[in-house]
Amino acid sequence: MINLELSKNLIDSFNDDGFIILDKFIDLKYLDKLRSKFEPLFRGEFETGIEPDEWNWKFDKDNAYATRQICNAWKSDNLIREFVCHKLIGKCCSILMNWKGARLVQDNILWKPPSGETLGFHQDAAYDDWLIPQTMITCWMSLDNTSREMGTLEYIKGSHRWGLQPPKGEFHSPEDYKKELNIFAERNNKKIDVTYVEVPAGGVSFHHGNTWHGSGINTSKDNRRAIVSHCVPSDARFHPTNEGGTAKIYKKYKKQNSDILDDNYFPLMWEKK
Numbered sequence: 001m002i003n004l005e006l007s008k009n010l011i012d013s014f015n016d017d018g019f020i021i022l023d024k025f026i027d028l029k030y031l032d033k034l035r036s037k038f039e040p041l042f043r044g045e046f047e048t049g050i051e052p053d054e055w056n057w058k059f060d061k062d063n064a065y066a067t068r069q070i071c072n073a074w075k076s077d078n079l080i081r082e083f084v085c086h087k088l089i090g091k092c093c094s095i096l097m098n099w100k101g102a103r104l105v106q107d108n109i110l111w112k113p114p115s116g117e118t119l120g121f122h123q124d125a126a127y128d129d130w131l132i133p134q135t136m137i138t139c140w141m142s143l144d145n146t147s148r149e150m151g152t153l154e155y156i157k158g159s160h161r162w163g164l165q166p167p168k169g170e171f172h173s174p175e176d177y178k179k180e181l182n183i184f185a186e187r188n189n190k191k192i193d194v195t196y197v198e199v200p201a202g203g204v205s206f207h208h209g210n211t212w213h214g215s216g217i218n219t220s221k222d223n224r225r226a227i228v229s230h231c232v233p234s235d236a237r238f239h240p241t242n243e244g245g246t247a248k249i250y251k252k253y254k255k256q257n258s259d260i261l262d263d264n265y266f267p268l269m270w271e272k273k
């Protein structure tokens, strides 16, 4: 289904740059089937009968050019679940982050149509201050060939060493998608070195939760679609008091008198034996 052997060179690159980018990950025979899931999901046709946690773009209702995003489509669709919760993703994330295991905190289904708009630069781990430890790694799987013209994902090399800032600014369709990045870099005297994730369909990138990233406008005539696994350590716990970032959506899964992340809502993907 998916294939990857992490070499020492790849692990070193991840530690140096805050990301790695690879041309081959998803077995190509699954790509059409995965792409065919997007339209029904955004029309609200959920195979399992369960709504995703966030469904923030709907056909015939929302801005046609916004980048369309669903969070936790794994609850709604079985094939998406097989991919975003795959044990190999959990294993790669654990090795790259030096964790004993990984669980899914959130998935993303992303669809940037032709003329599709920006996603503001941000750091993923900034949204999970409601977890201990506050950390994350993201596996971004592309279902289409990507290029700079298509508004592909962009990374700032080495920015995983810049610390974590609270989330600021607009996420969906900001006019200046680099505004928050530029403000931070100028204030802290950081050099901005952009890498565009240009991969064939079925390619992948992994990025550290502190790595600054975002994406520009799709100036091509093609759709750009991705499925994404955002992972946290298998032994992460709910923070007793923090309520920032995405807490208002995900802290409802905290059980009274317990700080444990329940496998039913935050699936365990892989753990070292």
Ligand SMILES: O=C(O)CCC(=O)C(=O)O
Residues within 6 Å of the ligand: 108, 110, 119, 124, 138, 140, 151, 152, 153, 213, 214, 215, 226, 228
């Ligand atoms: O695909 C994009 O444009 C952004 C993806 C992203 O922000 C993420 O995967 O963390």
